[in-house]
Amino acid sequence: MARRILITSGKGGVGKTTICVNLGKSLAKLNKKVLLIDLDFGLNNLDVVMSVENKIVYDIFDVVEGKCRIEQAIIEDFDNENLFILPTNRTYCPTTNSKDICEIVNAVDNKYDYILIDCPAGMDEGFVRGVNICNEAIVVVTPHISSVRDADKIIVKLEEFGVNLAGLIINRARGDLILQGDMLGINTIVDYLALPLYGILPEDDEVGVQVLVGGNLNKSSQSFTAYKMLARRIAFGESGIFDCTARYKGFIGGIRQKLRKHV
Amino acid sequence: MKNELQIIGEKRLKNVLTIDKSNNPDKIKGVILSEIINVLNNYMNVTKNDIDFDVAINDKGGYTLKLFVDVKHLKLANHIL
Ligand SMILES: Nc1ncnc2c1ncn2[C@@H]1O[C@H](COP(=O)(O)OP(=O)(O)OP(=O)(O)O)[C@@H](O)[C@H]1O
Numbered sequence: 001m002a003r004r005i006l007i008t009s010g011k012g013g014v015g016k017t018t019i020c021v022n023l024g025k026s027l028a029k030l031n032k033k034v035l036l037i038d039l040d041f042g043l044n045n046l047d048v049v050m051s052v053e054n055k056i057v058y059d060i061f062d063v064v065e066g067k068c069r070i071e072q073a074i075i076e077d078f079d080n081e082n083l084f085i086l087p088t089n090r091t092y093c094p095t096t097n098s099k100d101i102c103e104i105v106n107a108v109d110n111k112y113d114y115i116l117i118d119c120p121a122g123m124d125e126g127f128v129r130g131v132n133i134c135n136e137a138i139v140v141v142t143p144h145i146s147s148v149r150d151a152d153k154i155i156v157k158l159e160e161f162g163v164n165l166a167g168l169i170i171n172r173a174r175g176d177l178i179l180q181g182d183m184l185g186i187n188t189i190v191d192y193l194a195l196p197l198y199g200i201l202p203e204d205d206e207v208g209v210q211v212l213v214g215g216n217l218n219k220s221s222q223s224f225t226a227y228k229m230l231a232r233r234i235a236f237g238e239s240g241i242f243d244c245t246a247r248y249k250g251f252i253g254g255i256r257q258k259l260r261k262h263v
Numbered sequence: 264m265k266n267e268l269q270i271i272g273e274k275r276l277k278n279v280l281t282i283d284k285s286n287n288p289d290k291i292k293g294v295i296l297s298e299i300i301n302v303l304n305n306y307m308n309v310t311k312n313d314i315d316f317d318v319a320i321n322d323k324g325g326y327t328l329k330l331f332v333d334v335k336h337l338k339l340a341n342h343i344l
């Protein structure tokens with residue numbers, strides 16, 4: 001049986017889709033078989049971030065409508081045989097019920113180690129659909145008051161639905177600002193949200209480049225390392241969490257901090 | 264090292280989370296109910312299922328608490344005293 005993890009957030013644009021793809025890639029590199037499912041109907045982006053937008057013939061709605069078999073809608077990643085995506089590519093949000101989606105997921109559940117579900121932001125229909133098919137949830141926040149506030153609300157909702165709250169990912173953390181005290185501290189966020197911290201992902205231009213050109217994160221990037229640590233923590237329970245402040249400590253780090261502030 | 268900005272930010276975050284929680288009777292409900300069960304269990308054996316509990320916002324903008332408890336046995340007096 002797969003671990004079905006809902007990647008959710010209160011606030012939009014905090015990095016759920018990006019995390020789905022890169023966590024999926026990192027888990028796949030650990031020899032885990034991973035399926036990504038796009039539940040952001042009508043506002044889908046998982047296909048673009050995965051660079052499979054030109055490969056889509058059928059999507060999840062074609063499966064629901066009986067136009068194809070589920071295997072025909074699932075697309076393999078361009079360079080990793082362990083990673084797959086079940087996309088959606090409608091420009092509108094067709095009416096579906098959670099039961100149909102649930103049946104689709106149940107039908108493929110035993111073929112994967114992980115099913116990562118890209119959830120739309122907020123608590124609307126898409127969120128409820130996601131809650132109904134997952135067995136655990138990861139909440140994504142950025143180190144900003146509005147994002148943490150909305151995450152707190154989504155955590156209450158997840159508790160109401162009885163979802164197992166696996167952990168928290170803090171995305172777009174800027175080590176330089178945290179050290180200077182110009183950004184909410186990691187401990188503050190973790191204390192207030194009272195969820196186990198799964199990972200910290202740095203603010204990194206490399207993420208934008210990845211989506212721009214399509215493909216994988218550069219192996220020498222901070223993000224690549226951070227995702228690798230996150231995947232190992234999720235898959236094997238390892239304790240390592242990326243330290244986004246490390247490169248801004250010490251003499252050289254101090255210079256980096258100053259440069260980043262003034263550039 | 265925390266500076267003034269970070270401390271202000273943390274205070275603002277705490278404030279907004281507190282406001283949200285006080286506007287959310289469901290969250291408060293869960294917390295109050297588990298405390299009530301703890302207290303009642305000093306005197307009787309009750310579980311969540313024996314209790315009908317609700318917190319609702321009343322028309323004065325305050326809260327009304329409703330509590331019905333189904334109890335089969337009270338604990339013996341010498342357990343209590
Ligand atoms: N760690 C990061 N560093 C820099 N940019 C990032 C990072 N994570 C995400 N982004 C960028 O932030 C933007 C929003 O990311 P993404 O689409 O993954 O968010 P989302 O939570 O899925 O949004 P939505 O709620 O709209 O579905 C994208 O342009 C993405 O490239």
Ligand SMILES: [Mg+2]
Nearest residue numbers: 016017040045
């Ligand atoms: Mg998204």
